[in-house]
Amino acid sequence: DVKVTQSSRYLVKRTGEKVFLECVQDMDHENMFWYRQDPGLGLRLIYFSYDVKMKEKGDIPEGYSVSREKKERFSLILESASTNQTSMYLCASRGSGNNEQFFGPGTRLTVL
Amino acid sequence: AQRVTQPEKLLSVFKGAPVELKCNYSYSGSPELFWYVQYSRQRLQLLLRHISRESIKGFTADLNKGETSFHLKKPFAQEEDSAMYYCALSGVGQAAGNKLTFGGGTRVLVKP
Numbered sequence: 001d002v003k004v005t006q007s008s009r010y011l012v013k014r015t016g017e018k019v020f021l022e023c024v025q026d027m028d029h030e031n032m033f034w035y036r037q038d039p040g041l042g043l044r045l046i047y048f049s050y051d052v053k054m055k056e057k058g059d060i061p062e063g064y065s066v067s068r069e070k071k072e073r074f075s076l077i078l079e080s081a082s083t084n085q086t087s088m089y090l091c092a093s094r095g096s097g098n099n100e101q102f103f104g105p106g107t108r109l110t111v112l
Numbered sequence: 113a114q115r116v117t118q119p120e121k122l123l124s125v126f127k128g129a130p131v132e133l134k135c136n137y138s139y140s141g142s143p144e145l146f147w148y149v150q151y152s153r154q155r156l157q158l159l160l161r162h163i164s165r166e167s168i169k170g171f172t173a174d175l176n177k178g179e180t181s182f183h184l185k186k187p188f189a190q191e192e193d194s195a196m197y198y199c200a201l202s203g204v205g206q207a208a209g210n211k212l213t214f215g216g217g218t219r220v221l222v223k224p
Contacts, residue, residue: 004155033211040121042198043156043214058211090156099144099202101212103156 003027004104006091012110019078021107023091031094032074033101034058034066036087043090049074081111114139116201118215125189126223133184133218135173135199143201145175145182146212150196159184159197169193189222196220 007022025032031050035043035058045058047066055066063085067075074093078085088108092101115138125131137143147159160168162175162182173184182199199215 035214040216042116042118042216043200043212045211045213048211059213099146099161099212100158105155 004091004093004102006089006104006107008107009105010108010110012112013078013081014112015082017078017081017111019081019109019111021076021078021089021091021109023074023076023093023104024072025074025091025093025102026072027093027095027102028071029093029095029102030071031096032068033092033094034064034074034076035090035092036060037090037106038087046076081109083111085109086111114143114201114203114213116199116213116215118197118199118218120218121216122219122221124221124223127191128188131186131189131193131220131222133197133199133220135182135184135215137180137182137199137201139180139201139203141203143175143203145173146200146202147171147173147182147184148198148200148214150198152195156198189220191222191224194220194222 004025033048034046044060049055049068065077088106090106091104094101117136145162149159150156171186198217200212
């Protein structure tokens with residue numbers, strides 16, 4: 001059974017802080033993704049990675065960066081958090097040859 | 113550019129009534145379409161995909177390329193179907209990552 005875990009369920013940060021969101025998957029998947037989920041907007045892709053140290057911008061990368069030093073771990077970084085980054089953040093992973101993505105439980109980030 | 117539109121933000125039906133969630137897409141190539149579901153306090157999970165042509169939990173969805181639609185249907189809604197539903201599209205044979213584009217989501221409420 002695929003397991004995608006995220007480091008925190010809830011996080012409260014202040015404007016200007018640097019924020020790290022961690023995601024780990026245990027199925028040796030090549031592809032990992034970060035989305036934000038907002039009411040009425042659905043899920044929007046921030047960044048994805050198809051291999052270690054590889055990353056690609058998604059649809060809304062501004063204000064975010066990512067890191068993938070190990071295959072199982074994909075980190076999302078908010079260099080200087082702003083209130084408009086208050087959202088639910090979902091991580092997902094996908095193996096090669098299969099388009100199904102497996103999601104983590106989400107991190108609800110509030111930036112004050 | 114690919115886009116997915118779910119015109120209804122909320123669908124409220126009585127138990128035993130039919131339910132249909134609309135999904136329209138725009139994509140220049142050959143798409144793969146999915147429905148994902150998120151039950152209360154659970155993670156987002158795949159419900160069905162058009163290539164498998166299965167019925168899952170009584171739900172079916174048919175890809176209509178002429179109308180660029182992938183509507184989700186169930187003839188008799190159950191209370192446990194209450195959830196958030198997302199339609200998603202992936203381009204077949206796309207560059208690394210095969211990223212998903214999600215619609216805005218439809219919340220289904222099945223009343224007793």
